Amino acid sequence: MSDAEMPDSGAGCGNPGAGRAGAPEKPTRFIDSVNCAIEGILYASRTQRHMRRHFLAALVLLVAVLFLRVSALEFTLLAISVAFVLFAELMNTSIEVVVDLVSPDYHPLAKIAKDVAAGGVLVAAIGAAVMGYLILSQYIFPVYKELLDMIGSPTEMGTVVALLMVVIVVVILKSISGKGTPLEGGLPSGHAAVAFSIATIVSLTTRDPLISILTICLAVMVSHSRLLLRIHSPREVVLGALTGTAITIAVMLLFRLLN
Template identity: 40%
Template structure:
């Protein structure tokens, strides 16, 4: 006795084939995986920035359009590859046009994302600057943290020494001179400025005396810490 195939069975099979097609595209197409990754990232950012309902609809539509275009592009390229194994100008034309469609909808998605998130980022950035201005100590601590990150990046480039031990530039000198600028910026007392500068010099001198850093590395750290701290304080205050 044969099983009667109902409309529901046909529909479930169609959905199953469609899902298989999406999975195959994700597994075999690098661009599809990139689009999926960006879509997940946008979803996370939407939650973080509290995107409104109307903006969320626009983002959802833009993402869906990009994924749809990429799936169609993959289908067209696969069909062309089946039709001919040799180079043909019409095959190239078909592939280029389908890729162009993906590019257009991707640019559209980027524009929509920029319009929505730039407004949110500006609002949040303004709030961060407002909070930093309200607390000078927090601002200086954040700047010193940025200096440390900068030292780590530069040392990673030179591939010499550890974060606060050896290598270009001297991390201790960068932090010491960064704190000197931070303290000097907050006070008009010349005595305090001179004293903190003397402490920074002692830190730098100790790194050379103990042969942990060369004079060049200490000078580099001192200049880096002074410059970054001064520029960021000027931007904030």
Template identity: 40%
Template structure:
């Protein structure tokens, strides 16, 4: 009987994880990032202590998100009406997730920066000195994206609404330009982080969808690579 209860408890726990993955977008994002982070760690020769810190950090983010989901569902079970205390409870739970996510970013930077820095420099140099066919590929991609934009919709302006995010495109143009000018991995990382925040703000403001922001980011990067190719 005790074994059966233990098995049932395990199944309930797994069901909770599966539910969170099926219903919570942020949970799926956390799991995806965790997967690729752990995959990357296989190639960076982390020692035992660093691997423990990495696993604990990933677990903290996922656990925080699951607790946040539990609090939200519990509150929704008792009331569907607005209540200031319910709002406070949800905001505090969301704040816990935010703190754990920021902590994860800091830990990832401390663990991976020195190891990835040499490879990043090589990639930047290769892009700057890449063969001419990359230019033609960039031109073709930008042309294709532009044609799709023109044929799908004519609404919005370059900086508001429409099928592509103008803000995201400009932000990633600036970030890519900074990368080529400085060739400093830290500055480049911060630049792309700020550009990503610009894109995220457009999504949160419901001005653009994730796809529209992504297309803007890709277009901005490709245009900048093309310009540096021509200038070089």
């Protein structure tokens, strides 16, 4: 391949002029440096699923901040937390690319480098989650508690009926879909349906937002285990969660109307 046919490793970023030995020159203008930085962010967004999720979470947070009308100080703290998570993910991507360049084949040290970089992203994400909880809970929890109060506390009879109806509906749906067995596989996920039904019952019984969120987290963990075991697909798990939640709320509202 001739020199004219050689790919330009600096194309699209900075001034790809010919330096010594044909190497691309470093950006000399500010706008070129900014373009390089933006290209790096776009590369991470294109190639890293977690980066896209972080951007989506940041978008949701901005919408929430707009409606909740947080203070300037609270918005500043949230913005710093989000920026730190994005920064950590960019550094993680950069380290992964360099490790792949230096060590294309598997090497224990290369794995450690990638794991440590990923650990940095996890630490940043946990910190951002704690910051978001401490700031947003004071705005969201009162509204969430009012919503739970509107549905009302379940009676003992309502709880038993709701759980039985969830199980029966799951069995009927599994028989209709013709997939899996009663306790494994099929549409929808029975474990997810029962787990979210119980989480809904606990939420309505306590009417405590924090307990409700923790219980829902447990239901999510139960549902996620079905994915990890490759017993259910994401669609089956989501349908199970929606089935359990919807039936439980409907039964509670019906008992409240009848009583």
